[in-house]
Amino acid sequence: IASLILLVCLAASAQARDWQxxxxxxxxxxVLAKAAAGDRLLITPGVYRVNLVIDRPVVLEGVAGAVLxxxxxxxxxxxxxxxxxIRNLQIQNSGRNLTQMNAVIFVERTAARVHIENNxxxxxxxxxxxxxxxDARVIGNRIHGNPGIRSQxxxxxxxxxxxxxxxxxxxxxxxxRDGIYIDTSNHNVxxxxxxxHLRYGIHYMYSYHNEVVDNRTNxxxxxxxxxxxxxxxxxxxxxxxxxxx
Numbered sequence: 001i002a003s004l005i006l007l008v009c010l011a012a013s014a015q016a017r018d019w020q021x022x023x024x025x026x027x028x029x030x031v032l033a034k035a036a037a038g039d040r041l042l043i044t045p046g047v048y049r050v051n052l053v054i055d056r057p058v059v060l061e062g063v064a065g066a067v068l069x070x071x072x073x074x075x076x077x078x079x080x081x082x083x084x085x086i087r088n089l090q091i092q093n094s095g096r097n098l099t100q101m102n103a104v105i106f107v108e109r110t111a112a113r114v115h116i117e118n119n120x121x122x123x124x125x126x127x128x129x130x131x132x133x134x135d136a137r138v139i140g141n142r143i144h145g146n147p148g149i150r151s152q153x154x155x156x157x158x159x160x161x162x163x164x165x166x167x168x169x170x171x172x173x174x175x176x177r178d179g180i181y182i183d184t185s186n187h188n189v190x191x192x193x194x195x196x197h198l199r200y201g202i203h204y205m206y207s208y209h210n211e212v213v214d215n216r217t218n219x220x221x222x223x224x225x226x227x228x229x230x231x232x233x234x235x236x237x238x239x240x241x242x243x244x245x
Contacts, residue, residue: 015036015038016036016038016039016040017035017036017039017040018039018040018042019031019034019035019039019040019041019042020042020044021041021042021043021044021048022044022046023044023046023047023048027048027050028041028043028048028050028052028068029050029052032052032054032056032058035056035058036056037056037057037058038057038058038059039058039059040058040059040061041058041059041060041061042061042063043060043061043062043063043066043068043089044063044065044066045063045064045065045066046065046066046067047067047069048066048067048068048069049069049070049071050068050069050070050076050077051070051071051073051074051075051076051078052068052076052077052078053078053080054077054078054079054080054081054084055080055081056081057081057082057083057084058081058084058085059084059085059087060077060084060085060086060087060089061085061087061088061089062087062088062089062090062119063088064088066088066089066090067089067090067091067092068089068090068091068092069092069093070091070092070093070094070095070104071093072093072094072095072096072124073094073095073102074094074095074102075094075095075102075103075104075105075106076091076092076093076094076103076104076105077091077104077105077106078105078106078108079105079106079107079108079111079114080108080110080111081110081111082110082111082112082113082114083112083113083114083115084111084114084115085114085115085117086105086114086115086116086117086119087115087116087117087118087119088117088118088119089119089120090119090120090121090122091104091105091119091120091121091122092104092121092122093122093124094123094124094125094126095124095125096124096125096149097125098125098126098153098155101125101126101129101131101155102124102125102126102155103125103126103127103128103129103155103159104121104122104123104126104127104128105121105127105128105129106126106129106131107128107129107130107131107133107136108131108132108133109131109132109133110133111133112133112134112135113134113135113136113137114130114133114136114137115136115137115139116128116136116137116138116139116141117137117138117139117140117141118139118140118141119141119142120141120142120144121141121142121143121144122144122146123143123144123145123146123154123155123157123176124145124146124149124154125154125155126155126156126159127143127145127155127156127157127158127159127173127176128141128143128157128158128159129155129159129161130158130159130160130161130163130166131161131162131163132161132162132163133163134163134164134165134166135164135165135166136160136163136165136166136167136168137166137167138158138166138167138168138169138171139167139168139169139170139171140169140170140171141171141172142171142172142173143157143158143171143172143173143174143176144173144174144175144176145157145174145175145176145177146175147175151177151199152177154175154176154177155176155177156176156177156178156179156180156181156203157171157173157174157176157178157179157180157195157198158171158173158179158180158181159180159181159183160180160181160182160183160185160188161183161184161185162183162184162185163182163185163188164185164186164187164188165187165188166185166188166189167188167189167191168180168188168189168190168191168193169189169190169191169192169193170191170192170193171193171194172193172194172195172196173193173194173195173196173198174195174196174197174198175197175198176198177198177199178198178199178200178201178202178203179193179195179198179200179201179202179203179217179220180193180195180201180202180203181200181203181205182202182203182204182205182207182210183205183206183207184205184206184207185207185210186207186208186209186210187209187210188207188210188211189210189211189213190202190210190211190212190213190215191211191213191214191215192213192214192215193215193216194215194216194217194218195215195216195217195218195220196217196218196219196220197218197219197220198217198219198220198221199220199221199222200220200221200222200223200224200225201215201217201220201222201223201224201239201242202215202217202223202224202225202226203225203227204225204226204227204228204229204232205227205228205229206228206229207229207232208229208230208231208232209230209231209232210229210231210232210233211232211233211234212224212226212232212233212234212235212237213233213234213235213236213237214235214236214237215237215238216237216238216239216240217237217238217239217240217242217245218240218241218242219241219242220242220243221242221243221244222242222243222244222245223237223239223242223244223245224237224239224245
């Protein structure tokens with residue numbers, strides 16, 4: 001049985017294909033429509049106007065200088081498929097409607113095991129909104145809000161709603177409303193994030209059995225707001241130059 005599983009995995013790996021996306025070539029959405037599960041879309045430098053729904057498990061990877069721009073409306077990327085990887089991209093200019101939860105990257109419930117790594121997000125509403133999905137990995141991203149919008153009218157850098165098993169690690173977040181907002185979400189880990197110039201660095205509501213470890217806040221109104229939550233492991237965190245810690 002083990003040998004059979006290995007052969008199936010090797011066959012799937014061998015079939016994965018790289019697609020090169022260029023500004024002068026077919027639109028990114030057209031390339032995605034042709035891609036199969038496990039394929040990689042390698043996005044070359046340039047600005048791409050997209051409001052893209054990722055409906056299959058692919059890797060979206062940028063070369064330095066690749067920018068995905070949402071044109072000021074809706075989500076720039078909406079992830080529906082499981083096992084999607086988004087990395088090494090600059091992603092910007094979503095819509096600004098907080099009621100509609102406009103986000104640079106919106107992760108739907110069906111998108112288990114999404115992996116969002118080493119991206120630069122320029123945020124006008126929400127940065128990353130994870131909505132009821134499991135086992136997300138949000139690692140090493142730089143998420144910058146729009147200081148031209150009033151603090152209360154901005155969205156959060158990373159917003160976790162009803163998520164389980166997420167790892168949020170090594171991100172830098174600034175000038176959004178809250179850095180990481182986590183609501184009704186259990187068994188998640190927030191580790192080694194740096195959050196500054198915000199309302200709250202980390203904001204917990206109604207979330208149980210989570211870890212808040214080795215994070216750092218700087219120049220926030222309150223570094224850590226751990227509200228209406230139980231069974232949190234909180235250790236090794238630092239609060240520097242915050243009004244309240």
